[in-house]
Amino acid sequence: MRVAAKAENSRNYSQCDSLLLGDKCGAHTWPYVECGNESSILEHEATTSKISEDQLFYCQQRGIPTEKAIGLIVNGYAKDVLNKLPMEFAVEAQKLLSITLEGSVG
Amino acid sequence: MLLNIKNLHVSIGGKEILKGLNLGVNEGEIHAIMGPNGTGKSTLAAAITGREGYEITEGEIWYKGKNIVGMSPEDRANEGIFLSFQYPVEIPGVSIQNFMRTAVNSKREYQGLPPMSTVDFMKMMKEKQAMVEITEKLQNRFVNVQMAMLEPSLAILDETDSGLDIDALRIVAHGVNQLHNAENAFVVITHYQRLLDYIVPDFVHVMYDGRIVKTGGKNLALELEEKGYEWIKEL
Structure with a gap:
């Protein structure tokens, strides 16, 4: 700055x-x-x-597999920022996020 | 039998918590599990749902004719095992609808079905919400909606009452009573008889030191309320 x-x-x-x-x-x-x-x-x-153990287990206990659960949590976390982006870019950013997350667990 | 637990031994970090527990639950039944703090009630819930860190050193958990020891937590959930947590877990920025839709579609994927359309999902959500809410007051709780949406065969309520005031407790109990039918079963873990005024169990089990030491009808809960837990330590 x-x-x-x-x-x-x-x-x-x-x-x-x-x-x-x-x-x-x-x-x-x-x-x-x-x-x-x-x-x-x-x-x-x-x-x-x-991402807490509790959040992850909570998602899994509702049937959401680990990778998808992390995607959900990360997207929720970044929502405030993603919402402020122009539409085209927000969609792109969301996709980018999910690609980056692939294989990040286990 | 829906759930049949045989000689279950569970350790956390090398320390044995469950020491040969047996429990059988049939479809259509409501079981209450009571007992003093630290006797392994929540460990039992964690072992049934497959939570990481709970090592099953001996014994079997049969559910719908399969030994589910070693199955992933999400697969168990999608096979119809539901756990209501002691304290609600929050996921910041994720709406109830979004969470629920992800869960419903995960289950559908597991069953080999295509994801639900937004319209169908919203319709289902509305119907299920209406099913479990106390209509005259429009009162509801997310856990009820989750149970209604996911339609578990086996729902475990792990001291769900400990964080709830009496009104909230009534709402949860109302949901359970609406959803309970001849094909599903509920296992209610609780410290207090209070919840059992609203969810009437067919069986009450008392846990102590990693085992079920006594089983009885709903009157056993009243007896515990009156006498406390001291006497069961002698059993």
């Missing part, structure tokens, strides 16, 4: 949420802020969560 010197009263909020799949991964985020104007307000936030 870079705020130029002439950007009077500018405002920024960066959110960086990570969802971990499995126990062999981690997330490292470096929010980068460069502010050239004293009247600006900048905020950043980062969260990390993981």
Whole structure:
């Protein structure tokens, strides 16, 4: 994030949420802020969560196989962002997500 | 017999929790399982539904004529085993409709059927909702809708009452009573007799130290309520 010197009263909020799949991964985020104007307000936030054993078993117990369950959970997680994308892109992003997830378990 | 558990031994992380449990459930029956904390009631539910981390070291779980030990949890679910959880699990961003549709279509896929159309699904959802809700108050619970939609042959309610107030309890019980028929069975795990005022069991089993130590009719629950669990430890 870079705020130029002439950007009077500018405002920024960066959110960086990570969802971990499995126990062999981690997330490292470096929010980068460069502010050239004293009247600006900048905020950043980062969260990390993981798909819980409970969520996964809950889906499986309702007959949803593991891979499909992860797809459902990830799509739910990313829904807020996906909803803001233009239609064509949202469909693409959803497909992309499910392809990336294929074979990510087991 | 719908469910026949023979000499079941289950360990978690090397520690034996179930120590030779036997249980038989026929179609059309309602069984209650009671017992003090830490006697293995929830472990039994986890073992029947195939939850990971519950190691079956000995014994068999026969369901619809098949020994299901080793079968995946989703296959067991699609064969008609349903577990109502102690605390509802949330999946952020996933609507009830979306979740339910995924579940219904997973079952259909398992049965070799094509996915349901949106129109048919919404119609089914509406019908099933109406079936289990307390109509005069329009009260319902998601677990009832799930049971109505998935039509399990064996539904296990694992201390579903512990997180519920009396009104919510009545709604769940109403759903169970609406759905119970001669072809399915319910296993109700509970600490308290209270739930059994609304869901009347044919059999009450008392668990202690990983086994069923006593079986009786619905009056056994009243006896437990009155005397507590101390005396069963002597059995």
